Amino acid sequence: MSLLLETCISLLLVIGGLFGLIGSFGLLKLKTPMQRLHAPTKATTLGVGATLLAAAIAMYWQTGSASWQVVMISVFLFLTAPVSALYLAKTHLHLGKDPLPPTSTKADWAGKRR
Amino acid sequence: MRKLFPHPYLSVTLFVAWILLVNSAALGSALVALVLAAALPHVTAAYWPGRAHIRHPLALARYVALVLWDVLTANIHVARLILFTPADQLQSAWISVPVDLQSPEALALLAGTITLTPGTLTAEFSADSKTLLIHALHAPDPDAIRDDIKSRYEARLKRIFA
Amino acid sequence: MLHLALAFAIGCFALALLLNLWRLATAPQITDRILAVDTMVVNIIALIVLYGVQTGSTLGFDAAMLFAMTGFVSTVAFCKYLLRGGIIE
Known part of the structure; x- marks a missing residue:
């Protein structure tokens, strides 16, 4: 039982570390600013989520008392990642001059500079 | 009850979040959580004009x-x-x-x-x-x-x- | 086995932090810099928690939580400043 648990925690840690690394690598490798926004919002969030999950299980296993703070941190990260990504995308659109497709109705995009 | 907790989902979320954040279910932290769950929806009422209707x-x-x-x-x-x-x-x-x-x-x-x-x-x-x-x-x-x-x-x- | 996996994960996140620092130094645009700092914050949270697991103490977890909150708020505040020229509306 304990070996199985240890294997699970180790696997989660390795997967988390790899995804965190991929996220930061994508930030360097991708070419355009909007493409770069994809890497940290998805890969890093999942990587840190998996790592924190492993840490929570490991702490419970080692000390015998559950540490809910770590779970709360990963929930918080998962909730805030889309919001900061939306804000960064809005800022990029505000500062840049990307050609945008038309909207489906008469109203224009909300952040468009007039 | 409705006046004290205008947003029940929000209050429950705040209560549970506080208990998990302080990482103890002692009476003291439960009381603080209850006060927060009652007060915060009123303090931030301006940001909650409507209420979500979840059917399922x-x-x-x-x-x-x-x-x-x-x-x-x-x-x-x-x-x-x-x-x-x-x-x-x-x-x-x-x-x-x-x-x-x-x-x-x-x-x-x-x-x-x-x-x-x-x-x-x-x-x-x-x-x-x-x-x-x-x-x-x-x-x-x-x-x-x-x-x-x-x-x-x-x-x-x-x-x-x- | 757990020690090896822990060391591997810490190494990965430390390397990721270095890559972010490199991006921060060479970023072509201001949004890339904000994104690099935001990613650094997330990686640092992972490092703090992993260090806590390694030493078996939960003391750092509060710091990690504060980091998560201030990191998010500072990202949004920075974007808001660039969008509107002010943070408080």
Whole structure:
């Protein structure tokens, strides 16, 4: 039982570390600013989520008392990642001059500079 | 009761979040949590003009499970794109997705879902909240992504929120 | 086995932090810099928690939580400043 648990925690840690690394690598490798926004919002969030999950299980296993703070941190990260990504995308659109497709109705995009 | 807790979901969330944050279920922290759960919705009342009407809580739980599963597959997909596709072969595209969700909560949920799932990212709303602007990391066929979002996520959200 | 996996994960996140620092120094645009700092915050949270697991103490978890909150708020505040020229509306 304990070996199985240890294997699970180790696997989660390795997967988390790899995804965190991929996220930061994508930030360097991708070419355009909007493409770069994809890497940290998805890969890093999942990587840190998996790592924190492993840490929570490991702490419970080692000390015998559950540490809910770590779970709360990963929930918080998962909730805030889309919001900061939306804000960064809005800022990029505000500062840049990307050609945008038309909207489906008469109203224009909300952040468009007039 | 209704006057003390105008937003029951919010109050319950605050109560549970506080208990988990201080990491103890002692009487003292439960009392503080109760005070916070009663006070914070009133203090932030200006930000909660309406209330979300969730018709099927069970369907919402199923939706969350579906999104979590999609987050996993999305990450493997994006990781493969980052690692193995040369950067100049990525066909990124802007896609405008018309939505007809009414409630702001459903819209926010849809936008968050899109950001967390396969290679897409919500970038902007239209001024009348009827269109979402989405950036796709690798989209050889933008129309397929639009249809996928509409059938996979929007249809479910429309059923959940009245 | 757990020690090896822990060391591997810490190494991965430390390397990721270095990559972010490199991006921060060479970023072509201001949004890239904000994104690099935001990613650094997330990686640092992972490092703090992993260090806590390694030493078996939960003391750092509060710091990690504060980091998560201030990191998010500072990202949004920075974007808001660039969008509107002010933070408080």
